[in-house]
Amino acid sequence: MASTPTKRPKFRRRAEARPDEVLDAALDLFIARGFAATRVEDIARRAGLSKGAVYLYYPSKEAILEALVQRSILPIAEQVAALGRLETGDPKAALRSLIDLIGDGLAEPRVAAIPKIIVGEAGNFPQLVESYRRQVIERGLGALTALIRRGVELGQFRPVDPELAARNVVGPLIAHLLLARIFSIAPADDPRARRFLDSHLDILMNGLAAEGERKA
Amino acid sequence: MASTPTKRPKFRRRAEARPDEVLDAALDLFIARGFAATRVEDIARRAGLSKGAVYLYYPSKEAILEALVQRSILPIAEQVAALGRLETGDPKAALRSLIDLIGDGLAEPRVAAIPKIIVGEAGNFPQLVESYRRQVIERGLGALTALIRRGVELGQFRPVDPELAARNVVGPLIAHLLLARIFSIAPADDPRARRFLDSHLDILMNGLAAEGERKA
Amino acid sequence: MASTPTKRPKFRRRAEARPDEVLDAALDLFIARGFAATRVEDIARRAGLSKGAVYLYYPSKEAILEALVQRSILPIAEQVAALGRLETGDPKAALRSLIDLIGDGLAEPRVAAIPKIIVGEAGNFPQLVESYRRQVIERGLGALTALIRRGVELGQFRPVDPELAARNVVGPLIAHLLLARIFSIAPADDPRARRFLDSHLDILMNGLAAEGERKA
Amino acid sequence: MASTPTKRPKFRRRAEARPDEVLDAALDLFIARGFAATRVEDIARRAGLSKGAVYLYYPSKEAILEALVQRSILPIAEQVAALGRLETGDPKAALRSLIDLIGDGLAEPRVAAIPKIIVGEAGNFPQLVESYRRQVIERGLGALTALIRRGVELGQFRPVDPELAARNVVGPLIAHLLLARIFSIAPADDPRARRFLDSHLDILMNGLAAEGERKA
DNA sequence: CATGAATGAGGTTTCATTCAT
């Protein structure tokens, strides 16, 4: 592509990456303007092809959204698998790594943006919400709940309700994700993002820890 | 319905409530389908008047959205004023009342829905975001931060960063608000909503409290 | 309309005739260019309204075609009823009036054009064909067959197969209808149209009539 | 299929039949869906080649239609020539053979479909209609008219108007052709198709025949 | 010769907004 300095070829053949490029472009625009306010032609232009070409890869605008969500679910599923492995170790350490893990994931804009889009389009595409709920939310919260339950059973955590506590753990992270950018609470690469995670961990650990387990 | 002329008169002269009814209708639909996917005609029908009449009260669809956000800001401003008053009391008790207050506010669907809409339309209406940020987010977080700072200064809270801790306080509440309904995590009138607040308070208080201040 | 010499009003309210005007315009264009090659905008312009207004009356282009066919079926149903009444009289006279009747009907361009359109779109809209077949073709041929059968039974006609003979009766009329205009075989108001009917009747009567019944 | 290299070789060098295969495919689809609703890609697929390859043989979709009509005109021209030869014989026998001939021709779907297509596209391609009219309709009707005129002059037929009578002769055949399949009046391989021709001949001969010439 | 990815004009349909009544 960049290797032909002569001129930009009108036709580019068999670019295997095309479908992904379309999704990337669509993601940027869906984030910026929402699904309904994004025109297919804009997606096309940003992906570097024509309006019609988009339809070679996806049969409709809605299909683009669906593919987008599916694509984002895959890496998360892997993270959830990783979560499973964490369960066997020390709950406290596991929780710490977990929050780091989520923090890193949510820092990835291409992954983090999806929930925001789903929140906006929930009413129009219920099946999207449902598949995200089943594959991400439920599995993620499930793993986290199990982890906390073990901590309670081992006496490392106070006798909290694991299900509800799990929401207290991820809540600030998700809220930060959804709102930080929008309300300019913190820019993406703010060093305070790191400090926010630390603060969260600090309060959480102290709030969960059983009497004798507390750090000074 | 039309047979009971008392309750809902067909001709209502100078119905002062009309603009508000339009906003109510718009709110319901914006939540359900998003701003772009909601037709002015639908708003009109739901508000019980004609398409044209909507334009007697609001010059454009966008103006309806703006009025909606403005209307939701007012009661929140009052809550924030109430927050100010709390600052003079015992920080711990104040924090407890505050979370109750927020919990109650967020349980009010007409108020709670606004942030969700703003999240969805942030890209298209930046001035909306900005005004919400200035009048709600900043003031709310500001008051909460001040409250925590006083708790730290008084030695009731551990030496946390008040600004960041404030986010830890509201984060789960906001996340719950934004996601619970969408992902069917909890139905609107779930008694667990109460227990969720309790759990949050419990962990928070233990996480924030200074050594000697902890409850058993 | 023509009574306001000042200027053509931009908005015309509640013109009850609008839907019919749309059908008239569509009919003209479907005849001239076929269904697929006719743009909704052309229909609108010819009907004297805007593209969007067409959709106030019909939900889709296909619905226009369906309405068109339905509208043309009504008067034909009445003619078929009239056919039923003819059955009680003298078969020969009845056949004569019948051919006149059909001839008149087919001379009405708005009615006669429908079969031509159906022939062209048969593959794309099978349900259209089916409803036309049931309501027009079957009933028409049925009445005609009954009439001929009676003629045979009364000894006025030779012992022909009534079903097949019915096709011999209407065949030339339909062929004339479908082809005459297209192939410029005869202009619409050609006096020869009358003579064509006469010739048809003449040959037919002689071909059907039993020995003794023939005219010189 | 691909495993038998004999029957349908994947690479067929200089396939002279290609253009004809394209026409065959196009004909099938034009009949089924009409010209406008048929995509070039569908024609290509049905003809067993790629979309681009179609354009190696025909410069445009319209050119395919034109070639189709031209191709169908050729054999008909020969039949018309045969008609000319019939003129010298006994008019009655000639008429009988003629109707058989036409009946056979019209039974050939690839030939019979053309008029149906022309009827549908008459408005969009007048030059197509014109060339068909000149080469098929006019010559065919001309020959038939001449044949009937001779019959009248020889006293075998009653003194009918030869031009109009010619239309009475072909009318039912054409009507049958255009409508039978569409309206399921008679399936393609119905044995009654033969009987329909017989009935037509029977009525026609009796209707045309002069007094003394009539069969019992 | 042959392919099929790519283009882009153009068609159907939607909907915010206007305005005669």
Place this chain on the structure above:
DNA sequence: TATGAATGAAACCTCATTCAT
């Protein structure tokens, strides 16, 4: 005030045609 028919600017999507390979 209130109505809702009417407008017209897009938006989505299709498909005839081109052209690099």
